[in-house]
Amino acid sequence: MRHNARQPPSVVERVLDVLGAFTAERPELTLSELSRRAGLPLSTTHRIAGELVRRGALARDEHGRFRVGLWLWEVASLAPHDAELRESAMPFLEDLYEATHQNVQLAVLDAPEVVYVERISGRGAVGIRSRPGGRLPVHATGVGLVLLAHAPAEVQEEALAAPLKRYSAHTIASADRLRRVLADVRRDGYAISDRQIEPDAVSVAAPVYGRDDAVLAAISVVVPVEGAEPRTLVPAVVAAARGISRVLGAPRALRVSGDARRETH
Template sequence: MLDVLGAFTPERSALSLSELSRRTRLPLSTTHRIVGELARRGALERQEDGRYRVGLWLWEIASLSPRGVGLRENAMPFLEDLYEATHENVQLAVLDAPDVVYVELISGRNAVNVISRVGGRLAAHATGVGLVLLANAPVDVQEHVLSQPLKAYTPKTVTSPQQLRRVLADVRRDGFVISDRQIEMVSLSVAAPVYGAGDDVVAAISIVVPADGTDPRTLVPAVRAAARGISRSLGAYQSG
């Protein structure tokens, strides 16, 4: 069942039975049975053309995740304040190493383009939020990421494990990071950690702005203030 659900992607959000069978490498009869069970429960929905999409029931289940809707609800007032102050892209993400998963994104009409989306993933080592989360992750998680090939999105992406170690050390020292054109050459981000009730880092927020004509250091106080506000809302004693 998980293989069937995992066959859906943002690019392939509607799939036929035969497509699901091919993508999961399951016999068509097995796929038919599993899809029928998922559809009856509401995990999949059948379209008029016979193809299937992810159903609303999965959204209801996903909302129970403490790193999902609950985190988002506490963060939204501070994210909205940060957006209103800047009218730039504001993001909230959690770590699922080696990636980050974006929980919320507020984007203005005239803000610089971003490739992140709510529910989407990007490699942690190449994003501001990811660098913050990796820097505060357990050592075994960091070492696992550092031992893998580091994808280059642009010529500015940090792909050297040695350089990434230095960046993570700087993040722990400074309490924020400026990720300069690592995902797209047109943008940079300023990110800071969000602490939970156990005073561990549970999320990160960032603001994404045009790389040209922006002094990112002027944005650091606002981003860190928003992160501290979310941390207090989550019951953290330490707030960065």
């Protein structure tokens, strides 16, 4: 619940509380679970959930359990980051996947987290927590480090001042270390996140630029630690990110493309 508990929530806030009760860990809920997680009376939850089912925002199975409906997916696909970015990125993500048959991801910043817009994963790919529409913290992911490194100074300082959740012995857990890593990412143009969340996975990430040459998104490849040589993946990831940036009209990517063509003649 995100409303002010000192005053009664509005109708809109109640609806958002119901929708916000669903998570990746709990994608299906009974009416009583939905009521409890939304912090609303059972009768209120029943009325709101019924209307959401009628509108297609929620679906209800034969056992009476609720889940997110297809209508919400249709609305979510209209998010400004999604359509052009995903369409521009997919050919390059598919190329990266064909080269690795591991996890290839596209993410955007919603500080203090990243939101995954797309993920391609092979049957034998290393297991990871990310999923399309899912969130993970900026400090513990390759895409997050890239996005935070290029975020406005005030966003960086908020992230540096916040507690840094530790997922493994390798997670960045101090502000000083995070500050140094972000400086390295800006200098190098890519990030390597080594076993920060999953103990057997390493991520290589690079920034995607938009028309104003600001970082719009980040892409990454996540591979198993065993036998991995992450730096050998850097050129492919950076090239794919540059390709997406070029399609999106980023001036810096267009300049690089033109310089490369001149060097071949």
